[in-house]
Amino acid sequence: MKIATWNVNSVKARLGHLLDWLDAAAPDVVLLQETKCQDQEFPRLELETRGWHLALRGQKTYNGVAVLSRLPIVEQVRELAGDSVANGGGDGGEARYLEAKLANGVRVASIYVPMGQSTESDRFPVKLAFLDSLRRRAEQLLEAEEVFVLGGDYNVAPEEVDVFDVRAMDGQVLFHPEERRRLRRLLFLGLTDAFRALHPEPHSYSWWDYRGGAWQRDLGLRIDHLLLSPQAADRLIASGIDKGPRAKEKCSDHTPVWCELR
DNA sequence: ATGGTCGGTTGCCGA
Numbered sequence: 001m002k003i004a005t006w007n008v009n010s011v012k013a014r015l016g017h018l019l020d021w022l023d024a025a026a027p028d029v030v031l032l033q034e035t036k037c038q039d040q041e042f043p044r045l046e047l048e049t050r051g052w053h054l055a056l057r058g059q060k061t062y063n064g065v066a067v068l069s070r071l072p073i074v075e076q077v078r079e080l081a082g083d084s085v086a087n088g089g090g091d092g093g094e095a096r097y098l099e100a101k102l103a104n105g106v107r108v109a110s111i112y113v114p115m116g117q118s119t120e121s122d123r124f125p126v127k128l129a130f131l132d133s134l135r136r137r138a139e140q141l142l143e144a145e146e147v148f149v150l151g152g153d154y155n156v157a158p159e160e161v162d163v164f165d166v167r168a169m170d171g172q173v174l175f176h177p178e179e180r181r182r183l184r185r186l187l188f189l190g191l192t193d194a195f196r197a198l199h200p201e202p203h204s205y206s207w208w209d210y211r212g213g214a215w216q217r218d219l220g221l222r223i224d225h226l227l228l229s230p231q232a233a234d235r236l237i238a239s240g241i242d243k244g245p246r247a248k249e250k251c252s253d254h255t256p257v258w259c260e261l262r
Numbered sequence: 263a264t265g266g267t268c269g270g271t272t273g274c275c276g277a
Contacts, residue, residue, distance in 0.1 A: 009277085010269055034277085036270070061270055062277095115277060155277095210277090211266035253268075253277080 001261045003029040003108060005151035005224055006245075007207075007254035011035040011066070014252055015043050021245050022050070027258060028070045029102070031110035031151040034252075035064030042066065057098040057110075065110040065152070067100040075101035077109075083133035085114060085126050096130070106232075106261075107141070111152030116173045124173065127155070131182035138189055142229060147261070150191070151226040153207075153254065156183045158193065161202035162222035174221055192233035194226040194259035195241060206241055207254045215246060224257045235261040 004027045008014040011032060022030070035042065039056040047054060053073050058064040067073065077099035080086040086096045096112040111134065116127035134150070141148055156179045157163045169175040187193060195204070205220025214220065228236060239259040246255035 013269060034269095041271095061272090061275095117276080209266080210268050213266085250268095 001029070001104075001106065002027045002258055003031070003149050003151065003226065003261065004256045004258035005031040005033070005110070005153070005226055006256040007033040007112070007153040007224060007252060009034050009036070009252040009254065011043060011064070012037055012041070013250070015046060017245055017248060017251065019046065019050070021242075021256065022052075022068075024244075025242060025256065025258065029106075029108055030068040030256075031108060032066040032068065033064070033110060033112040033153045035066050036061060037064060055098055055100040057095045059095040063095040063112055065095055065098045065112050067098060067108060067110050069100065069102055069108075071103040073100045074103055080130070080133050080137060082136060083130055085130055086133070105147065107146055107148040109148070109150045109152070111150060111154070113153060113155045115155045116179070118173050119171065119176050124176075128178055128182055131156075131179065131186065135182070135186045135189065138186055138191065138227075142189060145231060146229060147231045147235065148229040149194075149226055149232055149259070151257075153223060154183060154225050155223050156180060157221045157223050158183055158187075158196070158225075162205075164203065164205070164219040164221065169221075174223060187227065190230055191227040192230075192236065194228050194233075194236055194239040195222070195257055197233070197236060198239045204241055206257050208246060210253050224254055226257060226259050228259070232261055237262050
């Protein structure tokens with residue numbers, strides 16, 4: 001079972017690239033972030049006619065997460081419990097969290113962690129709180145001893161090897177010690193970073209800024225992650241970052257990260 | 263040298 005995460009930066013602007021990549025990579029589950037459209041605007045028909053089951057948690061203009069699955073989706077959790085930003089009551093909060101349980105019992109979540117703007121911004125503590133809420137949800141899920149995958153755009157590069165320039169990124173948002181600490185606390189519950197577990201090599205990125213020729217100069221960060229429960233990690237047989245979509249015209253600034261579970 | 267480049271029912275804001 002191949003599970004991927006991809007921040008597409010607008011599903012409508014990226015529909016062609018998405019459909020091409022689904023054909024080429026043949027994943028079983030895709031976790032999308034920054035779909036940037038309300039559920040009624042989502043290109044449902046194009047995907048459903050190709051055999052995808054959908055779970056959607058969109059909003060107008062900003063954020064938006066989705067799960068595409070080859071298997072039917074039997075259960076959804078549309079909010080991150082206890083989080084001030086992702087849980088606005090009903091669908092009033094920011095669309096940043098969506099869990100789906102698949103017909104084979106595998107649970108996945110598509111997660112879009114607040115970027116945080118800058119470490120001095122009011123949005124930075126919101127980011128830290130979201131990561132804390134995520135940890136509490138992971139603690140709950142771990143009790144059930146299920147196969148689950150918490151995938152998405154975490155907007156945090158975990159280690160020095162995950163950034164293009166440690167000195168340039170020192171203390172900056174996406175690599176600040178406080179957010180890295182929050183991500184580490186999540187991992188130390190017993191989750192496995194699917195890419196890093198199988199790829200010790202440094203400087204493998206999942207995001208490159210549109211600006212300043214960052215892609216051409218390979219000035220990237222690894223901020224998109226698939227975190228596996230112990231029961232999922234036991235089944236991990238492959239993982240990777242597919243840089244192909246980032247090289248195209250009119251591309252997202254993120255590229256897909258995937259893993260394969262036996 | 264706080265620049266630069268995307269997308270959104272846009273004319274700035276968030277990334």
